[in-house]
Amino acid sequence: MLLALIIASEIGFWVLLGAGLAARYLLRWRRVSTVLLVCVPLIDVVLLVATVIDLRRGAEPEWGHGLAALYIGFSVAFGKDMIRWADQRFAHRFAGGPPPWKPPKYGRDKLVYEWKAWGRAALGWAVAALLLGAGYLLVGDHDRAAPLLAWAAKPAVPMLIWLIFWPVAETVFPSRPKDQQA
Incomplete structure:
Protein backbone atom coordinates (compact mmCIF):
# COMPACT_ATOMS: atom_id res chain seq x y z
CA MET A 1 0.00 0.00 0.00
CA LEU A 2 2.85 2.39 0.79
CA LEU A 3 4.33 1.99 -2.68
CA ALA A 4 0.96 2.91 -4.20
CA LEU A 5 0.87 6.00 -1.98
CA ILE A 6 4.38 7.02 -3.07
CA ILE A 7 3.35 6.69 -6.72
CA ALA A 8 0.13 8.60 -6.01
CA SER A 9 2.19 11.31 -4.27
CA GLU A 10 4.38 11.77 -7.33
CA ILE A 11 1.37 11.87 -9.64
CA GLY A 12 -0.44 14.21 -7.24
CA PHE A 13 2.57 16.54 -7.18
CA TRP A 14 2.53 16.98 -10.96
CA VAL A 15 -1.28 17.16 -11.19
CA LEU A 16 -1.55 19.86 -8.50
CA LEU A 17 1.40 21.74 -9.96
CA GLY A 18 -0.06 21.60 -13.48
CA ALA A 19 -3.50 22.60 -12.26
CA GLY A 20 -2.04 25.47 -10.24
CA LEU A 21 -0.04 26.78 -13.19
CA ALA A 22 -2.98 26.37 -15.58
CA ALA A 23 -5.20 28.31 -13.17
CA ARG A 24 -2.57 31.03 -12.91
CA CYS A 39 -1.41 22.22 -1.50
CA VAL A 40 1.62 20.75 -3.32
CA PRO A 41 3.74 20.34 -0.15
CA LEU A 42 0.74 18.87 1.67
CA ILE A 43 1.23 15.76 -0.45
CA ASP A 44 4.48 15.11 1.42
CA ALA A 50 0.60 7.56 6.34
CA THR A 51 4.10 6.17 6.88
CA VAL A 52 4.02 7.00 10.59
CA ILE A 53 0.56 5.48 10.99
CA ASP A 54 1.72 2.34 9.17
CA LEU A 55 4.73 1.97 11.49
CA ARG A 56 2.68 2.77 14.61
CA ARG A 57 0.21 0.03 13.71
CA GLY A 58 3.05 -2.44 13.88
CA ALA A 59 3.87 -2.86 10.20
CA GLU A 60 7.18 -4.56 9.53
CA PRO A 61 9.64 -1.83 8.45
CA GLU A 62 10.43 -2.47 4.79
CA TRP A 63 11.79 -0.82 1.70
CA GLY A 64 8.54 1.13 1.16
CA HIS A 65 9.12 3.02 4.42
CA GLY A 66 12.68 3.77 3.38
CA LEU A 67 11.61 4.89 -0.06
CA ALA A 68 8.96 7.16 1.47
CA ALA A 69 11.62 8.83 3.64
CA LEU A 70 13.91 9.35 0.63
CA TYR A 71 11.01 10.69 -1.44
CA ILE A 72 10.08 13.19 1.26
CA GLY A 73 13.70 14.20 1.91
CA PHE A 74 14.46 14.89 -1.73
CA SER A 75 11.09 16.55 -2.20
CA VAL A 76 11.94 18.95 0.63
CA ALA A 77 15.32 19.67 -0.94
CA PHE A 78 14.27 19.99 -4.59
CA GLY A 79 10.53 20.70 -4.49
CA LYS A 80 10.83 24.48 -4.66
CA ASP A 81 13.28 24.25 -7.57
CA MET A 82 10.99 21.86 -9.44
CA ILE A 83 8.06 24.21 -8.99
CA ARG A 84 10.17 27.16 -10.17
CA TRP A 85 11.38 25.11 -13.18
CA ALA A 86 7.80 24.26 -14.20
CA ASP A 87 6.55 27.79 -13.53
CA GLN A 88 9.17 29.38 -15.78
CA ARG A 89 8.41 27.02 -18.65
CA PHE A 90 4.64 27.37 -18.28
CA ALA A 91 4.84 31.16 -18.09
CA HIS A 92 7.10 31.30 -21.15
CA ARG A 93 4.95 28.95 -23.22
CA PHE A 94 1.48 30.13 -22.27
CA ALA A 95 1.79 33.66 -20.88
CA GLY A 96 4.54 35.32 -22.90
CA GLY A 97 6.99 35.17 -20.03
CA PRO A 98 10.74 35.41 -20.49
CA PRO A 99 12.70 32.34 -21.60
CA PRO A 100 13.34 29.91 -18.74
CA TRP A 101 16.55 30.19 -16.80
CA LYS A 102 19.29 27.82 -17.91
CA PRO A 103 22.13 26.57 -15.73
CA PRO A 104 25.47 28.25 -16.41
CA LYS A 105 27.79 26.41 -18.78
CA TYR A 106 31.16 27.54 -17.48
CA GLY A 107 33.03 29.81 -15.13
CA ARG A 108 32.52 30.57 -11.48
CA ASP A 109 28.73 30.57 -11.94
CA LYS A 110 28.84 26.94 -13.13
CA LEU A 111 31.06 25.97 -10.19
CA VAL A 112 28.70 27.60 -7.70
CA TYR A 113 25.70 26.02 -9.41
CA GLU A 114 27.21 22.50 -9.20
CA TRP A 115 28.09 22.84 -5.52
CA LYS A 116 24.66 24.26 -4.66
CA ALA A 117 22.86 21.46 -6.53
CA TRP A 118 24.92 18.84 -4.73
CA GLY A 119 24.31 20.67 -1.44
CA ARG A 120 20.55 20.46 -2.03
CA ALA A 121 20.89 16.73 -2.61
CA ALA A 122 22.91 16.43 0.61
CA LEU A 123 20.11 18.29 2.39
CA GLY A 124 17.57 15.83 0.96
CA TRP A 125 19.70 12.95 2.13
CA ALA A 126 19.98 14.48 5.61
CA VAL A 127 16.22 15.01 5.86
CA ALA A 128 15.64 11.41 4.76
CA ALA A 129 18.19 10.15 7.31
CA LEU A 130 16.45 12.13 10.07
CA LEU A 131 13.08 10.68 9.06
CA LEU A 132 14.53 7.17 8.96
CA GLY A 133 16.10 7.69 12.40
CA ALA A 134 12.76 8.91 13.74
CA GLY A 135 11.09 5.84 12.21
CA TYR A 136 13.69 3.65 13.88
CA LEU A 137 12.90 5.19 17.25
CA LEU A 138 9.17 5.02 16.56
CA PRO A 158 24.97 7.98 -6.05
CA MET A 159 25.84 11.00 -3.88
CA LEU A 160 29.55 10.17 -4.05
CA ILE A 161 29.40 9.73 -7.84
CA TRP A 162 27.55 13.06 -8.15
CA LEU A 163 30.11 14.75 -5.90
CA ILE A 164 33.11 13.45 -7.87
CA PHE A 165 31.82 13.89 -11.41
CA TRP A 166 30.14 17.27 -11.04
CA PRO A 167 31.19 19.66 -8.25
CA VAL A 168 34.68 18.22 -7.67
CA ALA A 169 35.33 17.74 -11.40
CA GLU A 170 34.16 21.30 -12.07
CA THR A 171 36.44 22.54 -9.29
CA VAL A 172 39.50 20.67 -10.58
CA PHE A 173 38.78 20.92 -14.32
CA PRO A 174 36.67 24.07 -14.78
CA SER A 175 34.49 24.28 -17.88
CA ARG A 176 35.50 26.94 -20.38
CA PRO A 177 33.81 28.52 -23.37
CA LYS A 178 34.48 26.62 -26.60
CA ASP A 179 36.76 29.36 -27.92
CA GLN A 180 39.05 28.94 -24.86
CA GLN A 181 39.26 25.12 -24.83
CA ALA A 182 42.48 24.72 -26.82
Whole structure:
Protein backbone atom coordinates (compact mmCIF):
# COMPACT_ATOMS: atom_id res chain seq x y z
CA MET A 1 0.00 0.00 0.00
CA LEU A 2 2.85 2.39 0.79
CA LEU A 3 4.33 1.99 -2.68
CA ALA A 4 0.96 2.91 -4.20
CA LEU A 5 0.87 6.00 -1.98
CA ILE A 6 4.38 7.02 -3.07
CA ILE A 7 3.35 6.69 -6.72
CA ALA A 8 0.13 8.60 -6.01
CA SER A 9 2.19 11.31 -4.27
CA GLU A 10 4.38 11.77 -7.33
CA ILE A 11 1.37 11.87 -9.64
CA GLY A 12 -0.44 14.21 -7.24
CA PHE A 13 2.57 16.54 -7.18
CA TRP A 14 2.53 16.98 -10.96
CA VAL A 15 -1.28 17.16 -11.19
CA LEU A 16 -1.55 19.86 -8.50
CA LEU A 17 1.40 21.74 -9.96
CA GLY A 18 -0.06 21.60 -13.48
CA ALA A 19 -3.50 22.60 -12.26
CA GLY A 20 -2.04 25.47 -10.24
CA LEU A 21 -0.04 26.78 -13.19
CA ALA A 22 -2.98 26.37 -15.58
CA ALA A 23 -5.20 28.31 -13.17
CA ARG A 24 -2.57 31.03 -12.91
CA TYR A 25 -1.56 31.47 -16.54
CA LEU A 26 -4.43 30.16 -18.64
CA LEU A 27 -7.48 31.04 -16.55
CA ARG A 28 -5.95 34.00 -14.65
CA TRP A 29 -7.41 32.68 -11.40
CA ARG A 30 -4.73 33.92 -9.04
CA ARG A 31 -6.36 32.82 -5.77
CA VAL A 32 -7.25 29.35 -7.04
CA SER A 33 -3.71 29.01 -8.35
CA THR A 34 -2.26 30.00 -4.99
CA VAL A 35 -4.45 27.49 -3.14
CA LEU A 36 -3.48 24.68 -5.53
CA LEU A 37 0.23 25.49 -5.32
CA VAL A 38 0.10 25.72 -1.51
CA CYS A 39 -1.41 22.22 -1.50
CA VAL A 40 1.62 20.75 -3.32
CA PRO A 41 3.74 20.34 -0.15
CA LEU A 42 0.74 18.87 1.67
CA ILE A 43 1.23 15.76 -0.45
CA ASP A 44 4.48 15.11 1.42
CA VAL A 45 2.70 15.63 4.73
CA VAL A 46 0.07 13.03 3.75
CA LEU A 47 2.81 10.56 2.81
CA LEU A 48 4.66 11.21 6.06
CA VAL A 49 1.53 10.77 8.18
CA ALA A 50 0.60 7.56 6.34
CA THR A 51 4.10 6.17 6.88
CA VAL A 52 4.02 7.00 10.59
CA ILE A 53 0.56 5.48 10.99
CA ASP A 54 1.72 2.34 9.17
CA LEU A 55 4.73 1.97 11.49
CA ARG A 56 2.68 2.77 14.61
CA ARG A 57 0.21 0.03 13.71
CA GLY A 58 3.05 -2.44 13.88
CA ALA A 59 3.87 -2.86 10.20
CA GLU A 60 7.18 -4.56 9.53
CA PRO A 61 9.64 -1.83 8.45
CA GLU A 62 10.43 -2.47 4.79
CA TRP A 63 11.79 -0.82 1.70
CA GLY A 64 8.54 1.13 1.16
CA HIS A 65 9.12 3.02 4.42
CA GLY A 66 12.68 3.77 3.38
CA LEU A 67 11.61 4.89 -0.06
CA ALA A 68 8.96 7.16 1.47
CA ALA A 69 11.62 8.83 3.64
CA LEU A 70 13.91 9.35 0.63
CA TYR A 71 11.01 10.69 -1.44
CA ILE A 72 10.08 13.19 1.26
CA GLY A 73 13.70 14.20 1.91
CA PHE A 74 14.46 14.89 -1.73
CA SER A 75 11.09 16.55 -2.20
CA VAL A 76 11.94 18.95 0.63
CA ALA A 77 15.32 19.67 -0.94
CA PHE A 78 14.27 19.99 -4.59
CA GLY A 79 10.53 20.70 -4.49
CA LYS A 80 10.83 24.48 -4.66
CA ASP A 81 13.28 24.25 -7.57
CA MET A 82 10.99 21.86 -9.44
CA ILE A 83 8.06 24.21 -8.99
CA ARG A 84 10.17 27.16 -10.17
CA TRP A 85 11.38 25.11 -13.18
CA ALA A 86 7.80 24.26 -14.20
CA ASP A 87 6.55 27.79 -13.53
CA GLN A 88 9.17 29.38 -15.78
CA ARG A 89 8.41 27.02 -18.65
CA PHE A 90 4.64 27.37 -18.28
CA ALA A 91 4.84 31.16 -18.09
CA HIS A 92 7.10 31.30 -21.15
CA ARG A 93 4.95 28.95 -23.22
CA PHE A 94 1.48 30.13 -22.27
CA ALA A 95 1.79 33.66 -20.88
CA GLY A 96 4.54 35.32 -22.90
CA GLY A 97 6.99 35.17 -20.03
CA PRO A 98 10.74 35.41 -20.49
CA PRO A 99 12.70 32.34 -21.60
CA PRO A 100 13.34 29.91 -18.74
CA TRP A 101 16.55 30.19 -16.80
CA LYS A 102 19.29 27.82 -17.91
CA PRO A 103 22.13 26.57 -15.73
CA PRO A 104 25.47 28.25 -16.41
CA LYS A 105 27.79 26.41 -18.78
CA TYR A 106 31.16 27.54 -17.48
CA GLY A 107 33.03 29.81 -15.13
CA ARG A 108 32.52 30.57 -11.48
CA ASP A 109 28.73 30.57 -11.94
CA LYS A 110 28.84 26.94 -13.13
CA LEU A 111 31.06 25.97 -10.19
CA VAL A 112 28.70 27.60 -7.70
CA TYR A 113 25.70 26.02 -9.41
CA GLU A 114 27.21 22.50 -9.20
CA TRP A 115 28.09 22.84 -5.52
CA LYS A 116 24.66 24.26 -4.66
CA ALA A 117 22.86 21.46 -6.53
CA TRP A 118 24.92 18.84 -4.73
CA GLY A 119 24.31 20.67 -1.44
CA ARG A 120 20.55 20.46 -2.03
CA ALA A 121 20.89 16.73 -2.61
CA ALA A 122 22.91 16.43 0.61
CA LEU A 123 20.11 18.29 2.39
CA GLY A 124 17.57 15.83 0.96
CA TRP A 125 19.70 12.95 2.13
CA ALA A 126 19.98 14.48 5.61
CA VAL A 127 16.22 15.01 5.86
CA ALA A 128 15.64 11.41 4.76
CA ALA A 129 18.19 10.15 7.31
CA LEU A 130 16.45 12.13 10.07
CA LEU A 131 13.08 10.68 9.06
CA LEU A 132 14.53 7.17 8.96
CA GLY A 133 16.10 7.69 12.40
CA ALA A 134 12.76 8.91 13.74
CA GLY A 135 11.09 5.84 12.21
CA TYR A 136 13.69 3.65 13.88
CA LEU A 137 12.90 5.19 17.25
CA LEU A 138 9.17 5.02 16.56
CA VAL A 139 9.26 1.27 15.94
CA GLY A 140 11.11 0.72 19.20
CA ASP A 141 12.27 -2.82 18.42
CA HIS A 142 15.82 -2.23 17.25
CA ASP A 143 16.17 -5.57 15.46
CA ARG A 144 12.90 -5.07 13.58
CA ALA A 145 13.70 -1.46 12.75
CA ALA A 146 17.24 -2.08 11.43
CA PRO A 147 16.12 -1.98 7.74
CA LEU A 148 15.15 1.67 8.23
CA LEU A 149 18.69 2.63 9.19
CA ALA A 150 20.06 0.65 6.25
CA TRP A 151 18.03 2.92 3.95
CA ALA A 152 19.93 5.94 5.24
CA ALA A 153 23.08 4.59 3.55
CA LYS A 154 21.46 3.80 0.18
CA PRO A 155 22.06 7.25 -1.37
CA ALA A 156 25.77 7.15 -0.43
CA VAL A 157 27.07 5.75 -3.74
CA PRO A 158 24.97 7.98 -6.05
CA MET A 159 25.84 11.00 -3.88
CA LEU A 160 29.55 10.17 -4.05
CA ILE A 161 29.40 9.73 -7.84
CA TRP A 162 27.55 13.06 -8.15
CA LEU A 163 30.11 14.75 -5.90
CA ILE A 164 33.11 13.45 -7.87
CA PHE A 165 31.82 13.89 -11.41
CA TRP A 166 30.14 17.27 -11.04
CA PRO A 167 31.19 19.66 -8.25
CA VAL A 168 34.68 18.22 -7.67
CA ALA A 169 35.33 17.74 -11.40
CA GLU A 170 34.16 21.30 -12.07
CA THR A 171 36.44 22.54 -9.29
CA VAL A 172 39.50 20.67 -10.58
CA PHE A 173 38.78 20.92 -14.32
CA PRO A 174 36.67 24.07 -14.78
CA SER A 175 34.49 24.28 -17.88
CA ARG A 176 35.50 26.94 -20.38
CA PRO A 177 33.81 28.52 -23.37
CA LYS A 178 34.48 26.62 -26.60
CA ASP A 179 36.76 29.36 -27.92
CA GLN A 180 39.05 28.94 -24.86
CA GLN A 181 39.26 25.12 -24.83
CA ALA A 182 42.48 24.72 -26.82
